Amino acid sequence: MAGREILLISLIITMFLAPCVKATSIMGLLENSDAFDGKIVTVRGEVIGVLVKGDHAWVNILENGYAIGVWCTAEDAEKISVVGDYTHIGDTIEVTGVFHRACPDHGGDLDIHAETLTLISPGHEIPRSLSPFLTALGLILLVTGILVTVFVRVKKREPFHPLGY
């Protein structure tokens, strides 16, 4: 009897949660956009862009090489402090919201309208340093190139031209 009750409760819970799907990846959303259309999804990704438009904002998130736009309130977007670029890894956020394969409010864009936006981990700077070996090689090659240019012009008695003509 207890087994049947548990089964019944599970069925009821499943029915209520039917439109709410946990997506594991942005790639999964892109490849199965019909299946996820209009459902509540949860995705995680690195912030690669924030475009504020009045009291709302577009937050573009990236995960495993695939990106998607999230439409959220400007207030939610303010939680983001680091946007990913060459010198930064952006904040990682988790978004729960309604997925649209062709959003009727945004000219058919594939997007998520966020209901909640949570900061999972803050972004950080990527240390970039000048390679002494590559710098030395670059300078040597450039100086050699210039010397060879001068040598060829003198040897072949070609008129000097700023661009080698």
Added chain:
Amino acid sequence: MIPKLGREDFEIIGYNLGKIFNFLAILFSIPVVVALIYGEIDTIPYFLITSGVTLILGNVLIFYTCTKKPMELKHAICLVALTWVLASVLASTPLWLANATSSYLDANFESLSGFTGTGLTVAVDIDHMAHSVNFHRHLLQFVGDGIGIIVVSLTILGRTEISSVLAFRGEAREEGIRPSVVRTSRTIFGIAITFLLIGAIMFAIAGLHEGLDLRSSIFDGFCHSMTGYATGGFSTRSQNLLYYHGLWYELVGMVLAIIGALNFNLHYVVLRGKRREILDNIETRTFFFTLLLASTLISFCLLSSNVYSSTEAVFRKGVFQLVSAHTTTGFATVPSPQLALMWPALPIIIISIAMLVGGCANSTSGGVKALRVGILIKAFFLEVKRALLPRSAVVRGRFHHVEDSPLTDTVIKGAAMIATGYLLLFTLGTLITMGYGYDTEASMFETSSALCNVGLSSGITSPSMPTGLKITYMLLMWMGRLEVITVLVLLAALALGIWRGKEWREEKSS
């Protein structure tokens, strides 16, 4: 009899190639300025190495092949075909050193895609790419496809008139705007710079309107203007123009792509006050007619199949992708997996055909070109008319392209030859792609995109695609940019050279 290439011929080719390398060395050093502006000091050595190597190679070639002999058509064709390959190999160095691609082959794919104005990308992490490296990618498209490397290096920087004429023909830009080719090239350069600046300002304003910060809107605007006018399609973002989620940004992209796809001759004539030329010209008529027809068909397909439910969505997704394909630009507002999996087969096929038709001749776009398609349609109707009239009736065709010209058999044969070349390569490319296990529509789409230098993708092009397919697409991009014939002449000359060399060795040994 086909003339063979001897030592003197190689000297002429080598000497001019050396000159072009010297120009490229300067071009490859320009991103250093961007690196300094954005404080990306660590990327500077990549460009110094590339410039240095190119300068050394260029001058070594000049030293060993120095000649004052004039260039002939065979030299120009070989020079053009070789330049595109060698320039791409050299331009791939910064991409490879910056780890912008996952292999050296991918770096070559990316730079060839840049130089030919294709826009198919195998870059691994565009969103974290250095501004200087990203600028380098965009600059390749602007110079390679927007104005033409050889035309720039041989004419604007002062080479002889004859060599310029020949190189001009080799680069698939057969008509001159002005009596002198040097002047023509300078006019092309002037037009390109004007539209580049206007486009950059418009993109920057649109970027600010969409909520982008000032710094990013200026950089993105300048880069997108370079690739939009060049009908290249590279973007500073992995989502391409979808990143901006804005109608105005997309409109600027569309307008700039259409401007880039129009004949330089038309720009010049219209700028001189002959606005009626837009309506009278067979090429613009064909281009806008096919654009309108395909837009209507695609809109109908997407609405009736419920892919998009509003007119705005159909315009921003359907018509935008079509304009991008027809002008051979490659800007996208639909992610590749969605395009391949959500769109029905018919719009994909329509876009593939639009890519094959391409933009106008003597423009920055690829494909068979609207002028040739217009001539072939006219010739078709002329033949029908001939069949209906009595045998004694004289039927002569005419077409208007800047000036009235007779529709001769030579004109028709020329157009048919190029169109046949493209169709053969398209069939071959599609079959090869299908051989790797991809479905028919996606294979047709990706092959048209590579061959006609478009850049839209159905998801096949990626760093993980098979090596054989990468090489196939690289060959298609190269042959498509040079309109097939130039490459065939080079291959024939090389094959003939090898065959005659073998004959000579046999004679010597006997």
